[in-house]
Amino acid sequence: MSGNELRGEVTPYSMYANRRWFMKAVGAAGVLAASGGVYRWFNPVRKMELDTVAIEGLVSTELSEDQRRSLGYLVDEPRTSESDIISYNNFYEFTTDKNAVAEASRNFKTEGWQIRVEGLVHKPTTFTISDLKSLGPIEERIYRMRCVEAWSMVIPWAGLQLSHLLDAVQPMNGAKYVAFETLYDPERMPGQRTDVLEWPYVEGLRLDEAMHPLTLLALGLYGKELPAQDGAPVRLVIPWKYGFKGIKSIVKISLLASEPPCSWKRYAPTEYGFLANVNPNVPHPRWSQATEQRIGESGRRPTLMFNGYEAQVASLYDGIDLSVNF
Numbered sequence: 001m002s003g004n005e006l007r008g009e010v011t012p013y014s015m016y017a018n019r020r021w022f023m024k025a026v027g028a029a030g031v032l033a034a035s036g037g038v039y040r041w042f043n044p045v046r047k048m049e050l051d052t053v054a055i056e057g058l059v060s061t062e063l064s065e066d067q068r069r070s071l072g073y074l075v076d077e078p079r080t081s082e083s084d085i086i087s088y089n090n091f092y093e094f095t096t097d098k099n100a101v102a103e104a105s106r107n108f109k110t111e112g113w114q115i116r117v118e119g120l121v122h123k124p125t126t127f128t129i130s131d132l133k134s135l136g137p138i139e140e141r142i143y144r145m146r147c148v149e150a151w152s153m154v155i156p157w158a159g160l161q162l163s164h165l166l167d168a169v170q171p172m173n174g175a176k177y178v179a180f181e182t183l184y185d186p187e188r189m190p191g192q193r194t195d196v197l198e199w200p201y202v203e204g205l206r207l208d209e210a211m212h213p214l215t216l217l218a219l220g221l222y223g224k225e226l227p228a229q230d231g232a233p234v235r236l237v238i239p240w241k242y243g244f245k246g247i248k249s250i251v252k253i254s255l256l257a258s259e260p261p262c263s264w265k266r267y268a269p270t271e272y273g274f275l276a277n278v279n280p281n282v283p284h285p286r287w288s289q290a291t292e293q294r295i296g297e298s299g300r301r302p303t304l305m306f307n308g309y310e311a312q313v314a315s316l317y318d319g320i321d322l323s324v325n326f
């Protein structure tokens with residue numbers, strides 16, 4: 001969803017794949033010239049891996065695999081490789097080039113991070129990352145992730161159920177929505193010196209969506225601390241909604257009586273709605289949402305209603321016309 005893409009040219013995954021293939025071919029040609037290694041031609045060396053430490057406090061759940069599957073905590077589809085998850089990103093605070101976010105965010109420091117939680121709550125509180133880890137179990141959740149641009153992944157997150165944080169601050173009766181805000185610091189986030197979006201990035205949920213057990217504050221992936229490119233040190237994950245709802249590097253959460261502004265809705269309200277539930281039957285005005293490119297796979301997959309979480313979340317939208325409230 002760069003400026004260009006919003007003007008009508010979504011960069012399709014095939015271009016990314018071709019470019020990667022091209023880069024692999026160039027790299028492999030060099031290796032072939034140097035060593036004549038045919039094995040390497042088929043198994044290119046360029047692989048990214050997290051060098052961050054194992055996430056502290058990750059607990060193994062008491063739930064059985066069957067229970068986790070039926071709750072939606074575990075998906076029976078191959079996990080996207082760590083390398084792909086951390087090298088193909090949307091994070092406009094750094095760059096609009098999905099293949100360059102990892103490099104552009106490499107020196108982003110998160111020491112001393114705090115999240116302020118305020119608004120219509122009885123206990124407004126400032127939390128550190130270690131405070132968050134004391135509010136409830138840090139669990140692994142293996143979720144599908146579906147970007148509105150029609151690419152998708154399966155990601156093993158580690159995180160805290162958002163409901164545990166909301167319970168801790170005690171929402172008032174009048175609280176109906178939850179607003180989220182990303183850090184604003186153009187020194188550390190060079191993309192904020194451009195006007196590709198209005199900064200800071202903001203997002204929002206209805207309170208009942210925020211309280212749903214699938215809604216996660218992610219602190220890690222693949223059992224390691226969240227890398228900068230995926231939203232360090234803490235980002236939102238709502239697996240039945242398009243990826244842009246999953247706001248990264250959160251510094252503020254506010255409980256409100258009315259619907260908060262959301263970055264992409266503000267940018268193009270006819271294209272990006274507040275709910276943004278994954279829905280194969282409601283096309284984006286400029287492309288179909290019926291199928292998706294799973295990163296690392298060839299061919300396309302059908303997109304599932306509510307991204308495959310219909311059993312868990314459909315009742316949140318009873319009586320709502322999802323083609324109007326997209």
Ligand SMILES: Nc1nc2c(c(=O)[nH]1)N[C@H]1C(S)=C(S)[C@@H](COP(=O)(O)O)O[C@H]1N2
Nearest residue numbers: 089090091092147182201230243244246248
């Ligand atoms: N602050 C912020 N959060 C953001 C974005 C962003 O540009 N800035 N991009 C969103 C989009 S469009 C997607 S698809 C996901 C991508 O998450 P990933 O890079 O971890 O896969 O992050 C979302 N959260």
Ligand SMILES: [Mo]
Nearest residue numbers: 147148243244
């Ligand atoms: Mo996205």
